[in-house]
Structure formats: structure tokens, C-alpha cells
Amino acid sequence: xxxxxxxxxxxxxxxxxxxxxxxxxxxxxxxxxxxxxxxxxxxxxxxxxxxxxxxxxxxxxxxxxxxxxxxxxxxxxxxxxxxxxxxxxxxxxxxxxxxxxxxxxxxxxxxxxx
Amino acid sequence: xxxxxxxxxxxxxxxxxxxxxxxxxxxxxxxxxxxxxxxxxxxxxxxxxxxxxxxxxxxxxxxxxxxxxxxxxxxxxxxxxxxxxxxxxxxxxxxxxxxxxxxxxxxxxxxxxxxx
Numbered sequence: 001x002x003x004x005x006x007x008x009x010x011x012x013x014x015x016x017x018x019x020x021x022x023x024x025x026x027x028x029x030x031x032x033x034x035x036x037x038x039x040x041x042x043x044x045x046x047x048x049x050x051x052x053x054x055x056x057x058x059x060x061x062x063x064x065x066x067x068x069x070x071x072x073x074x075x076x077x078x079x080x081x082x083x084x085x086x087x088x089x090x091x092x093x094x095x096x097x098x099x100x101x102x103x104x105x106x107x108x109x110x111x112x113x114x
Numbered sequence: 115x116x117x118x119x120x121x122x123x124x125x126x127x128x129x130x131x132x133x134x135x136x137x138x139x140x141x142x143x144x145x146x147x148x149x150x151x152x153x154x155x156x157x158x159x160x161x162x163x164x165x166x167x168x169x170x171x172x173x174x175x176x177x178x179x180x181x182x183x184x185x186x187x188x189x190x191x192x193x194x195x196x197x198x199x200x201x202x203x204x205x206x207x208x209x210x211x212x213x214x215x216x217x218x219x220x221x222x223x224x225x226x227x228x229x230x
Contacts, residue, residue: 002156030215041118041205041221042157049215087156091214100214101170104156 001026003090005105012078012112020073020108022088031064031071032089032102035082042087045073050093078112085109116140118222120206126228132194135225139187139208145169146183147219148191149205157205163189164212193227201229 003024010018022031030049034042048064048071059076071090075082089102119138127133139146145164149157160179162169165186174181178197183189193200203224211217 032214032219041223044218044220047215047218089156101159101162102214102219104158106154107156 001092002103003088003105005086005088005108007108008106009109010111012110014080014112014114015077016112018075018078018110020075020086020088020110022071022073022090022105024069024090024092026069026090027093028064028066028069028090029093029100030091031062032091033062033071033073034087034089034104035084036087036107037084045086075110078110080112080114083110083112118206118208118220120204120222120225122225123223124226124228126230127196129198129229130195132192133196133227134190134192135204135206135227137189137191137206137222139189139206140210140220143208143210143220144186145209145212145217146189147207147209148181148189149207149221151203151205151224153202160191196227196229198229201227203227 003022006021032047033045036042062073064071085107087104087107089104121136147162148160151157160174161171161181163183166183181191203226205224206222207219209217209219
């Protein structure tokens, strides 16, 4: 089951904040965030685990609400370098012995203008 | 540390032709993934290897796609015969361990396939 990301796209001015959401209809064990610039490979940002703490570094942080099966990515005081498409990948809680795999959302395109 | 290498970077073929992609993961990485990314979509897992064994290939269209990872290092993904809907970027990723909960996946630059 593919997670749903919102918004689909957002345009900011440098210095503004943004929140990107990722929701699943299934119980999750972990949520992974990646950023992909046009024509480049996705780059890992962070992993949030069930029962884990909110993660963050510098001006990018994320949270995981286990009850709502929802994760949010927070971008504070955005920089031009933050432009790209942000993907969340979700890992469902599976039966014992089941394989762990990520299902990615369709992405949120973030554009930061000067 | 060298990243994940993929070749070719671009490939254009006619439908019904065959094509193969190659991936060299980061040295020492046990787990290798192949993803398909259609324009405007997130990556979709096709197959996951742990060393040279298949962990998950549930979303691999086995009637036309095949993959192997000989000796637990390099991997090749083949499509035979290709269809128009196979046009996508094929991403290879690798991770050092065997759990996605603790091990970052490092992606290669991808191979952009166009099927005409």
C-alpha cells in the first residue's frame, strides 16, 4: 500500500518554512525520508522508527505519529539547496519472517526561490 | 569511498528488444536493491538481494524481467522483451547490513531507459 504524500508541490522563498506529510493506511514500523534532485539519485535524509524519537539535524527534522501512521518532515528557514523532490518510504509491520521493504510515496516537489 | 556505480546511464531501444543494466554496489555492502522509477513517481522495489540470495522479488515481472547477483557483488537486471511501459529510470541501491531499519540505502545515479 503506497503512502500518500501532501502537498504534491510547494514553492517557497528562501528563509521560509515548510512541512511535508506522509500518511499510510497500514501500521508502520519505520518511515524513511529521501531527497532527490532532478536527474540525480535519491539521497538519504533520516529514518524514524516505531517507538523512536523525533529526528533532526540542522534545519531539517521529522516526526512519526504511530497512532495516526503519519510522518511529517519539517524544513526550517529553507535554503536554495533544499529544492528537490522529497520522498517518504514506509515499512509496514509484517508477520514474523516477512521481508522488510520500503514502499515509496509519489513525492513532494519543493522549489525554493531567492 | 566510491558510491554505487551503474551503467549505462542512458539506453534507447525498440519495443520487443532486450536490454541489460549493470550495478556495482559500494564495496562490502551485503544488500543490493533494484528499483524502477517511472516519471513523476517514487521508486518501486523490483528485487532485493542479500549477498547472492534473493530476499524479495514479489514485484518483479518475472515473465520479462530477470536479475542476478553472482558472487554477491555486481548485479545485472535484464528485460526481455521490453514493452513501452518499461520506460523508466532503473535505480540500484546498496546497504551495508541486512536491516532497512538501521542501514541506509545508498542509491546509484540510475539508468534511464526509453522504449520506443
